[in-house]
Structure formats: structure tokens, C-alpha cells
Amino acid sequence: MYTASFLxxxxxxxxxxxxxxxxxxxxxxxxxxxxxxxxxxxxxxVGMAIAVVATLLYDFVGDYLLIVLGIGLGTAVGVPAARSVxxxxxxxMVALFNGVGGGAVALISFVEYREALEHTGGNPVLEQLIPxxxxxxxxxxxxxxxxxxxxxxxxxxxxRPIQLPGQKFIxxxxxxxxxxxxxxxxxxxxxxxxxxxxxxxxxxLGNMFVLPIGGADxxxxxxxxxxxxGLSAAAAGMALDNVAxxxxxxxxxxxxxxxxKQMAEAMNRSIANIFxxxxxxxxxxxxxxxxxxxxxxxxxxxxxxxxxxxxxxxxVVAPGYGMAVAQAQxxxxxxxxxxxxxxxxxxxxIHPVAGRMPGHMNVLLAEADVPYDHLKEMDEINPExxxxxxxxxxxxxxxxxxxxxxxxxxxxxxxxxxxxxxxAQVIVLKRSMNTGFAxxxxxxxxxxxxxxxxxxxxxxxxxxxxxVKEL
Amino acid sequence: MDLLTELTILVLAAFxxxxxxxxxxxxxxxxxxxxxxxxHGIVLLGGLLLIGEASGFLxxxxxxIAIAFGTxxxxxxxxxxxxxxxxxxxxx
Numbered sequence: 001m002y003t004a005s006f007l008x009x010x011x012x013x014x015x016x017x018x019x020x021x022x023x024x025x026x027x028x029x030x031x032x033x034x035x036x037x038x039x040x041x042x043x044x045x046v047g048m049a050i051a052v053v054a055t056l057l058y059d060f061v062g063d064y065l066l067i068v069l070g071i072g073l074g075t076a077v078g079v080p081a082a083r084s085v086x087x088x089x090x091x092x093m094v095a096l097f098n099g100v101g102g103g104a105v106a107l108i109s110f111v112e113y114r115e116a117l118e119h120t121g122g123n124p125v126l127e128q129l130i131p132x133x134x135x136x137x138x139x140x141x142x143x144x145x146x147x148x149x150x151x152x153x154x155x156x157x158x159x160r161p162i163q164l165p166g167q168k169f170i171x172x173x174x175x176x177x178x179x180x181x182x183x184x185x186x187x188x189x190x191x192x193x194x195x196x197x198x199x200x201x202x203x204x205l206g207n208m209f210v211l212p213i214g215g216a217d218x219x220x221x222x223x224x225x226x227x228x229x230g231l232s233a234a235a236a237g238m239a240l241d242n243v244a245x246x247x248x249x250x251x252x253x254x255x256x257x258x259x260x261k262q263m264a265e266a267m268n269r270s271i272a273n274i275f276x277x278x279x280x281x282x283x284x285x286x287x288x289x290x291x292x293x294x295x296x297x298x299x300x301x302x303x304x305x306x307x308x309x310x311x312x313x314x315x316v317v318a319p320g321y322g323m324a325v326a327q328a329q330x331x332x333x334x335x336x337x338x339x340x341x342x343x344x345x346x347x348x349x350i351h352p353v354a355g356r357m358p359g360h361m362n363v364l365l366a367e368a369d370v371p372y373d374h375l376k377e378m379d380e381i382n383p384e385x386x387x388x389x390x391x392x393x394x395x396x397x398x399x400x401x402x403x404x405x406x407x408x409x410x411x412x413x414x415x416x417x418x419x420x421x422x423x424a425q426v427i428v429l430k431r432s433m434n435t436g437f438a439x440x441x442x443x444x445x446x447x448x449x450x451x452x453x454x455x456x457x458x459x460x461x462x463x464x465x466x467x468v469k470e471l
Numbered sequence: 472m473d474l475l476t477e478l479t480i481l482v483l484a485a486f487x488x489x490x491x492x493x494x495x496x497x498x499x500x501x502x503x504x505x506x507x508x509x510x511h512g513i514v515l516l517g518g519l520l521l522i523g524e525a526s527g528f529l530x531x532x533x534x535x536i537a538i539a540f541g542t543x544x545x546x547x548x549x550x551x552x553x554x555x556x557x558x559x560x561x562x563x
């Protein structure tokens with residue numbers, strides 16, 4: 001096929017790449033604010049389209065039939081999946097998309113290695129070989145790790161940590177195998193077999209490394225795997241001498257690392273601690289049956305709650321993933337609307353790790369039409385609890401546990417929490433006296449100013465809503 | 472391109488990444504992750520660059536899978552982010 005010469009000029013293509021990066025960076029910048037965020041995403045997507053078209057202009061890029069086949073297949077799978085996924089299932093969707101990205105990197109690195117062996121008759125130069133090996137290892141870990149994360153979030157696999165005896169040594173052994181083989185190749189061994197050993201041991205490592213992680217730690221895992229895929233894409237770019245891959249991959253690698261760090265901080269845990277399966281040990285046999293009966297709790301009913309709410313002037317809702325599981329968010333928003341109609345200020349206090357991925361709760365509430373200026377971050381809302389008449393805790397537990405502030409012996413001691421206990425009245429909607437994800441008892445429930453409303457979150461909120469309407 | 476130029480670009484891109492992201496509020500972390508997730512689907516370009524010169528059925532098959540994977544990552548990622556961001560509204 002003939003293309004006008006300047007179009008396939010590598011310099012022209014690189015100019016187009018520069019436009020593409022500009023779009024990525026400006027797009028991410030627009031994501032700083034909910035008002036411009038949607039535009040930012042579109043700008044980044046345009047950047048991606050420019051990068052793809054520019055790449056197709058290279059003389060040596062061919063086999064258009066296969067390219068169309070690949071892109072066609074990807075579109076046929078990706079579009080319906082993205083259109084139909086429920087917002088509660090967003091974390092597993094992101095995990096899956098992340099996984100296929102990692103898989104693509106691993107496959108590309110393997111083909112690149114095979115091509116080098118066949119065409120140049122031996123291992124490529126070291127500055128190309130090292131990134132290929134890195135991309136292979138990290139891409140493979142990311143693919144399999146993300147699939148396991150998907151399986152856990154989708155509840156195909158048990159959410160509880162799965163651990164083998166001597167797991168840490170197995171993981172170290174797998175990592176040593178992958179790195180050892182990579183060093184052997186880098187030192188001059190020419191062997192596809194060895195490269196396959198690398199990919200397989202990295203794959204097993206990816207599985208082993210996510211399996212022991214409990215569901216509550218998933219936000220950190222997804223974020224970390226996202227960073228991994230970005231870094232491996234940047235490495236693939238170095239191997240292929242392609243600036244677009246280097247820049248875009250590194251942008252994601254860097255942003256993913258920052259997010260991972262922020263998530264870990266929000267849970268007051270080091271990343272190493274999470275991957276050692278820290279919470280797993282605590283959560284095996286929580287004393288859920290004993291504790292609840294020994295200490296007295298005050299339970300209340302919908303009519304009482306309605307009266308407390310209707311005569312409040314400021315109400316703060318602290319939602320947790322339990323609210324989303326019960327699909328109560330729309331009813332909660334109706335209740336908030338009803339209270340606002342009566343001149344009561346209703347805000348939502350969002351803990352950074354509420355939900356199953358960073359910021360997940362915000363998406364779930366936005367879907368229920370809660371305006372984003374009513375969604376308050378933890379640091380912003382915590383000083384306001386002292387002036388709050390009623391704090392309504394719906395399906396949240398560990399993120400409201402005062403033990404994190406007061407009890408040095410608690411496994412979650414030091415984790416930043418929502419200070420709901422500082423409100424004049426606290427109403428906790430709970431299914432039963434079971435402990436939360438972390439399996440830790442919550443002293444909030446036994447406080448004098450706390451009342452518990454037992455039952456399914458959605459039904460309870462609906463009952464409160466109708467009681468408020470009757471007042 | 473020589474190694475040092477590539478490393479320079481890599482380091483600068485990392486700093487741009489840190490800068491741009493650290494200002495994003497918690498509220499938008501899920502869409503942010505999903506958008507950056509879509510951006511690393513750019514590995515699809517790697518498949519495009521290699522497939523023209525690939526020889527043999529196995530390489531072609533692996534690259535078609537890689538391109539399909541990359542496309543799922545890109546197209547799915549941007550679409551799903553758009554769906555989320557569409558829902559973020561102020562009170563009218």
C-alpha cells in the first residue's frame with residue numbers, strides 16, 4: 001500500500017506522539033475536578049486514538065488484516081463489558097482490564113524475544129534485553145494477579161485470605177527462579193525455554209501473591225497492579241524504542257504508585273504488611289458470638305430514628321460497602337432529599353478506603369444522584385462531627401471504630417477513622433452483631449450515645465424514610 | 472534512540488505522573504484509576520509495531536491476542552470511565 005512519504009516519516013510520527021502525550025497529561029490534569037473530569041477522560045482517549053493512528057503510519061507496520069482482527073476482537077469484548085457492568089462491580093472490571101493489559105505486555109515481550117532470536121541470530125543487545133525481561137516478568141505477574149483479584153471480587157474465589165504453609169518461602173523461590181533465569185538470559189544464554197520458565201514462574205507468583213490478600217485490602221492491590229502494568233508497558237517501550245509507550249506507561253506507573261501509597265496510608269498499613277497478609281491472621285475466628293451478648297447495646301426502631309433525624313439540624317451519613325451490597329444507596333439518597341426539604345443539612349462522610357477500590361463509594365453515591373458537593377472527604381468532615389446532631393452509619397464498621405484512635409492493642413490502631421462517635425447521636429444500621437471485614441469488635445456500638453437499628457440496610461432506610469414522611 | 476535519552480524521558484514522565492495525580496481528590500480516585508488503567512492499554516502499539524515483521528503462525532497468533540487484549544484495555548477502560556464521570560453532578 002502506498003502512503004504519501006511525509007506521513008510515514010518517523011519524525012512526523014513522533015510529532016504526532018508528542019500531541020498524544022500532551023492529550024494524556026492535559027486529560028489527567030482535567031481529572032482534578034468533577035466538573036472537568038469527563039472532558040479529561042475524552043481528551044485522554046483522543047490522545048490514544050492519535051497514538052494508534054500514528055503508529056499505523058510506520059512503513060514497516062503491516063498485516064492490516066490481522067491488526068483489524070485483533071482490534072475488532074478487543075472492541076467486541078471491551079465495549080459490551082464496559083457498557084453493561086454495574087457500578088458495584090467496578091473494582092473487578094478495572095482488575096480485569098488491568099489484567100489484559102498486563103497479559104498483552106507479557107505476550108509482546110515473548111514475541112519480541114523470539115523475533116530477536118530468529119532474525120538477528122541471537123540475544124538482542126543488553127539495553128533491549130533487560131527491558132524485555134522486566135516486561136515479561138512484571139506483565140505476567142500483573143496478568144495473573146489481576147485475574148485472581150477479579151476472581152475474589154467477583155466471589156468466584158473466596159474473599160478470605162488463602163495461605164499455604166511457608167508461603168513466603170514459596171514466593172521468594174518463585175521470584176528467585178524468574179530473576180535467576182532472567183540473569184542467565186542476560187548473561188548470554190539463548191533459550192526460549194528459559195524465557196517460558198520466567199513467564200510461568202512469574203505467573204504462579206502473581207497467583208500466590210494475591211491469593212493470601214483479604215477482600216478489604218483489595219483497593220491497595222488493584223492500585224498496585226495498575227502501577228505494575230504501567231511500568232511493564234514503559235519497559236516494553238524501551239525494548240521497542242517507542243517513546244509513546246515509555247511516556248504513557250511511566251505516567252501510569254507513577255500515578256499508580258502514588259495511589260497505592262495513599263491507600264496504604266489511609267489504612268495505616270505498610271504495603272509490605274498488606275502483602276504479608278496481615279489482617280488474615282486476625283480475622284480467622286472473631287469472637288462475634290461472645291462479645292455481642294456480654295456487653296449491652298441499645299437497639300432502636302425506625303420511628304425513633306425518624307424523629308431524631310427530623311429534629312436535627314445537621315446529619316452526616318457514613319456509608320460503607322455494606323450499603324452498596326444491600327443496594328440501599330438510592331433509598332439513602334431519597335431519605336437525604338426528604339431531610340433537606342425540611343432544611344436539614346445532610347452530608348456524606350467518605351472514608352478513603354470505603355468500598356472495594358479507592359473512591360468507589362463516591363461513584364456508587366454519584367450513581368444514586370447524590371451531588372458531589374455533599375460528598376465530604378475524611379479530613380474535611382472529621383472536625384464537623386462535634387457539631388453534628390445525628391451521625392448515621394450505614395453498612396460501615398471498621399472505618400468508624402474508635403479503637404483505631406484509643407486502643408493501642410487493637411490491630412487497626414493508628415488507622416485514620418471517621419470520628420462519628422463525636423456526634424451528639426450515633427445511629428448504626430447493622431444486619432447483626434457480626435464484626436466487620438477485619439473481624440475486630442467495635443466499641444462504638446456500646447457507647448451511650450449510640451443506638452443500633454438492626455435489619456437489612458435497604459429495608460431499614462426505607463422504613464425510616466416512610467416514618468419521616470409521616471411526621 | 473540511545474539509552475540515556477530513553478531514561479531521561481522515563482524519569483521526566485514519572486515526575487509528571489506524580490505531579491498531575493497528587494492533586495486529584497479522593498472523590499475521583501476510582502475514575503482516575505480507571506482512566507490511567509485505560510492509558511496503559513497503549514501496549515497495544517507494541518503489538519502493532521511487531522506484527523508486520525512477525526513470521527510464523529505462533530507469533531502472529533500471540534500478537535493478535537496481544538492487540539485484542541490491549542484494545543479491550545483501552546476501549547473498555549475509557550468507556551467505563553466516561554460512564555462513571557457522567558454521573559458526577561452538582562445539585563441543580
